[in-house]
Amino acid sequence: MKDEFMMYKLSETVKVTSKISTELFEKFNVKRGLRNADHTGVLVGLTNIGDVVGYDRLDDGTLQPVAGKLLYRGIDIDDLAHCAQKEHRSGFEEVIYLLLSGALPDEDALRQFSRMLCESMALEKQTKIAIIDLEGQDIMNILARTVLEMYNYDPDPDDTSRDNLMRQSLELISKFPAIIAYAYNILRHSAKGQSLHIRHPNDNVSIAENFLYMVKGSQGYTDLDVRVLDLALILHAEHGGGNNSTFAVRVTSSTGTDTYSSIAAGIGSLKGPLHGGANLQVGRMITHLKDVIKDWTNAQEIDDYFAKMLAKEVYDRKGLIYGIGHAVYTVSDPRAVLLKEMAKDLAKEKGRDAEFAFMQLLEERAIHSITHRKNAKTKKQVCANVDFYSGFVYDMIGLPKEVYTPLFAMSRIVGWCAHRIEELNFDDRRIIRPAYKNISSPVAFTPLKQR
Ligand SMILES: CC(=O)SCCNC(=O)CCNC(=O)[C@H](O)C(C)(C)COP(=O)(O)OP(=O)(O)OC[C@H]1O[C@@H](n2cnc3c(N)ncnc32)[C@H](O)[C@@H]1OP(=O)(O)O
Ligand SMILES: O=C([O-])CC(=O)C(=O)O
Structure with a gap:
């Protein structure tokens, strides 16, 4: 057997053995991605360092999306x-x-x-x-x-x-x-x-x-x-x-x-x-969109293309629009708001207003397209995240991708x-060690010569 075929065979076997049906996660109440059903994170620790605020929890337990806030040791990053x-x-x-x-x-x-x-x-x-x-x-x-x-x-x-x-x-x-x-x-x-x-x-x-x-x-x-x-x-x-x-x-x-x-x-x-690599992905995606979108001011043309991206029909076929969405933020990511302000001023200074306007329209249409996508399982509010404008800002100050x-x-x-x-310093710390439930059935060992 050729080595390439051996690798193919191993990979084909894994295609079957790595399958775990979504119903099982529900059945065993597994918090996929360490996330609760309402998309909030499972509480696994306490910290005095940063505070990321994307929603308020109302008395009835439901979530109220709010403009994002980020505090460093209690101090608002806007002030810093x-x-x-x-x-x-x-x-x-x-x-x-x-x-x-x-x-x-x-x-x-x-x-x-x-x-x-x-x-x-x-x-x-x-x-x-x-x-x-x-x-x-x-x-x-x-x-x-x-x-x-x-x-x-x-x-x-x-x-x-x-x-x-x-x-x-x-x-x-x-x-x-x-x-x-x-x-x-x-x-x-x-x-x-x-x-x-x-x-x-x-x-x-x-x-x-x-x-x-x-x-x-x-x-x-x-x-x-x-x-x-x-x-x-x-x-x-x-x-x-x-x-x-x-x-x-x-x-x-x-x-x-x-x-x-x-x-x-x-x-x-x-x-x-x-995660952080999304800033590079946004750069690549925008370069691609500048190419395929003929009229940078045409919302319908952008919506049509985003619909195909979300359906995994075009671009990298991952079904994602990079730089959009966040695990915590809903209405806005405060860092994206500040970077966008900076991008706008810089674009004016560097004569790149048309690109900035295009990015701004892409942001608006991406949020619209994700919110109104077909077969959406949830209606969670999405916004541009920190990675959406950062690459554009770096590019305008001449930094390479x-x-x-x-x-x-x-x-x-x-x-x-x-x-x-x-x-490493709080009292009574413990090694972080969550659990994985094994869902496979026992298998009897078969001696090598009998397989
Ligand atoms: C510094 C940072 O790490 S910021 C994040 C950088 N990453 C990106 O920009 C990549 C694109 N964004 C994403 O992949 C996601 O929004 C993440 C990874 C950031 C957050 O993921 P999650 O918290 O699991 O997303 P969340 O549960 O809030 O998503 C809600 C729904 O919106 C969809 N969605 C969210 N963001 C996007 C996106 N950018 N493109 C397409 N669909 C999206 C999800 O697929 C989900 O759909 P479903 O309800 O049909 O299953
Ligand atoms: O909080 C997150 O999940 C991702 C993020 O925005 C960051 O790490 O800056």
């Missing part, structure tokens, strides 16, 4: 984002301090903290060599592998005491920008034949600015670009304990494993197209670290 922008200073460092410690820094503390992060941004020689060695097409995979490699250079990698976790968190948060920037520059060099730049981070500039500098050089960005990236970093930093990547970090942390293994799990989760999802990780590493510290 608008205040930093109004004061013309970077806000991401303040958010890191807040999420990790639980309180806002005063001016002195913020200055010292920002300097500390900046000074720890440069990568050790071994890490740089590891990134060059790990040449590959996907920066999320390079990031995960680099993080795993960093275990070897840590003098105390397995110590899960709070002090050590804080040290490791600050190291990882400060080093992600250089890892991503260098990995992209190496990819650009090897895949596109461009010159290779390994720029040392600058002292006394924000994380957002340092990232742009390391990717594009000092002539390659403007003050506005820095402000835009800083906003994106503020908005992606944390999303409660239940989002898939943070939960992956909490699940792995609950075993007592080391920080690098746990963060690599978070990166793997975030890469998925239903290869870094869209890594930028999400560069920010979300903060939430992951805060949750890992929390997971």
Whole structure:
């Protein structure tokens, strides 16, 4: 038997053995996707870090959709984002301090903290060599592998005491920008034949600015670009304990494993197209839609195409419109609202109003099409999520698609670290270990010669 046929045979067998009928989930009251029947998440933990609000629960137990709110340690992200922008200073460092410690820094503390992060941004020689060695097409995979490699250079990698976790968190948060920037520059060099730049981070500039500098050089960005990236970093930093990547970090942390293994799990989760990887999928989808939709202002033409997408007849045949829908948000995702505001201003500045108007119409028609789709099992209200406008914003400040999802990780590493510290520090913590009911019947063993 040829190896290819063996693989085909194995896969065909799995087609049958992996089938589990939906009725069985209902029969055994299994919370598919750890979700209740009303789509809310099963309550599996408590946290002091982020609060994601998408609905109110009324006295009769039903849900009332509300405009989305996101709080970091009790503080509304609208306030964090608008205040930093109004004061013309970077806000991401303040958010890191807040999420990790639980309180806002005063001016002195913020200055010292920002300097500390900046000074720890440069990568050790071994890490740089590891990134060059790990040449590959996907920066999320390079990031995960680099993080795993960093275990070897840590003098105390397995110590899960709070002090050590804080040290490791600050190291990882400060080093992600250089890892991503260098990995992209190496990819650009090897895949596109461009010159290779390994720029040392600058002292006394924000994380957002340092990232742009390391990717594009000092002539390659403007003050506005820095402000835009800083906003994106503020908005992606944390999303409660239940989002898939943070939960992956909490699940792995609950075993007592080391920080690098746990963060690599978070990166793997975030890469998925239903989670952080959706920003890349939105970019691809919009490029496709710009091509196939002849009249960018024609709602009917868009509706017709979306109907075919939802019916899995065109595009990637997954039946999804990327950047739309959310497990918690219903009326709006507050991050998408802020990114959309930013996208509108930027589009005006960069002469891309027609594209912005097209995106806005796509958003409106996507929500309409999902709400009115054929054979819908539920009528849950959907809205644009954080990934809908982020790629467009990155594109307008000249960032390549290869870094869209890594930028999400560069920010979300903060939430992951805060949750890992929390997971390893509350009283009476336990290993996370839910149950799977086995539904197969017992099978008698058949000796090899009799099969
Ligand atoms: C940072 C982030 O992770 S944000 C999310 C990024 N992901 C995406 O943008 C991918 C597209 N979106 C989706 O796949 C989903 O909306 C998710 C994964 C984000 C949320 O999934 P769920 O919470 O399981 O969806 P939910 O239960 O609220 O969906 C309700 C219904 O709307 C449908 N729906 C929701 N979003 C979409 C979508 N984008 N395209 C098509 N149908 C959708 C669901 O299939 C479901 O249909 P059904 O009732 O007929 O079964
Ligand atoms: O909360 C979720 O399920 C996904 C999300 O928006 C995030 O992690 O930012």
